[in-house]
Each structure stands twice: as C-alpha cells, then as structure tokens.
Amino acid sequence: MISVQDVYLKYPAAKDDTIQGISFTVEQGEIFGFLGPSGAGKSTLQKILTGVLRQYRGSVRVLDVEINTRKSSFYENIGVDFEFPNFYGKFTALENLRGFASLYSAKIADIMLLLEKVGLHHDADKKVGKYSKGMKMRLGFVRCLMHNPKLLFLDEPTSGLDPANARVLKDMILEEKTRGKTIILTTHNMHDAEELCDRVAFIVDGKIQAIDTPHALRQSGDDTTVEYSFAKNRQESKNICLLSELGASEDFRTVLDAGTLTRIHSKEQTLEDVFIALTGRSLQ
DSSP: OEEEEEEEEOOTTOSSOSEEEEEEEEOTTOEEEEEOOTTSSHHHHHHHHTTSOOOOEEEEEETTEEGGGOOGGGGGSEEEEOSSOOOOTTSBHHHHHHHHHTTOSSOOOOHHHHHHHTTOGGGTTSBGGGOOHHHHHHHHHHHHHTTOOSEEEEESTTTTOOHHHHHHHHHHHHHHHHTTOEEEEEESOHHHHHHHOSEEEEEETTEEEEEEOHHHHHTSSSOOEEEEEEEETTEEEEEEEEGGGGGGOHHHHHHHHHTOEEEEEEEOOOHHHHHHHHHSOOOO
C-alpha cells in the first residue's frame, strides 16, 4: 500500500532537511503508527504521503502511485483526519458533510449513521462554529470515513477527547481494520499506539530510529522487574527482582512458602520507556 524509499524534504525557509532519509513500507490491512514528540516530523511525513508536499527527494509510492505525480483521482481512495480539522463554521455539521461528500464520485455512506456512531447525531443541525474541539475531532473522523476510502491517515485522532469518546473512535478504527482498511496513525500518545498499531516507527528530528511491533519494542530493552510485598513484623516490606530470576530467588520463595506474600506485580517497559531509552527524548 505504501513504499517510502530514502526520502528527504526541506522547507524553503529551513536551513536543514526536516525529513532525513526515511524508508519504510506498509502492507494492506495494517495499522502503522508514527510515534514521536511534537516537532519530530510526523505531520510533515503525513503531508508527503497525502500529496500535500511534493517537493521531496527519493521515492514515495502510495496505492502504487508516485505521490509527486498523483492526480485528483488519488483522493477518492484516501481519507484524512487532521489534528485540527477545518470546517465551515456557519454551516451545520450535516451541511458540511454533504458539501464535502459532493466532491467524491464514490457512493457515500449513511452520514446520519456515522454521526450516531460518534455521538453527534443530535447535533447534526447545529452550526459547527458552536462545536467544541472534541466535537470537531469526531466530525473530522466522520468526514474521512464517509467515502469508504482504502487508506486512512489519522493525525492524533483522540486528541481533545474524553475517555468515553476516545474509546468509541478507537473501536471504530479497529472496525475499519477488520474491513481490510490500511491505516496510518500519527500520534505522541503511546497508549493509543500500543493498543491500535500492528507496527510503529519511532521518529525524532526527521529520522526513523526504530520500526517494529509494540510488543517486540517493549521486549527489546531491559528484563522486566517484579515488585512483591510481604508481611514482616506486622509491617509490609517490599523487594524487587528481575522476572527471569524470580523462580531462583530464595527471598521470594521464603515469603511464598511462609504465606506472608501480600501482593506482586510486574513492571514491564512501556513504549515510552523504550522510546526514551533509544532516543533520549520524551514523547511529550
């Protein structure tokens, strides 16, 4: 679905390249995440993939089309959900969606059904200028789905959403995956990346530092530690050891056999832990 080979891009006023020698591929039906802090180059890379920025060096093929030669028909097959979606504020949500729908030749999905899925059906006739940021985010998500594209580009899709609405959108994203859609997820939210993505790419300063599955990345660092608590002299004490050494730990076996163990939990690395270890940067 996507093949990027040795791509560079420099903005006209910039001294250095913003994107520096990036290469990767994305298969059909995959959710592929770009994970990195603000300013890392994630949004620039998405603009290249969607044909907004075409003055790149290297090769970028999306849906078997070299992006710098793409035609308007290319947009029939992709849906883009921006982090800061733009709408006509004096039009209602329904008027906005119908207007955008008229740009496509494909059959449009049931707009009211999509609005109901994201909890906006009661606000369909409300002017978008009166929408909150979270409502606009959900409306933008509907807009990117309504023409049933093969490929979705989602930029921080849960930004500004409360946990309940974020859960709704994440469930819909996974539903689109089951329908065979390919999804590019740009985020600095490691929880979203770990829950949704088949693979993630760590991006810092316009370069990819690592690409793998979230599970493999979390397993690539230090051994998991285990913290356990036990009763001793009517007080609770704690010990920490490596998971790989737990079975051979005499201290652990002593409290286990004595029945004084009160709690135990493992402390696995998060994606953010791995990101910081590899890049020396935070995701925020």
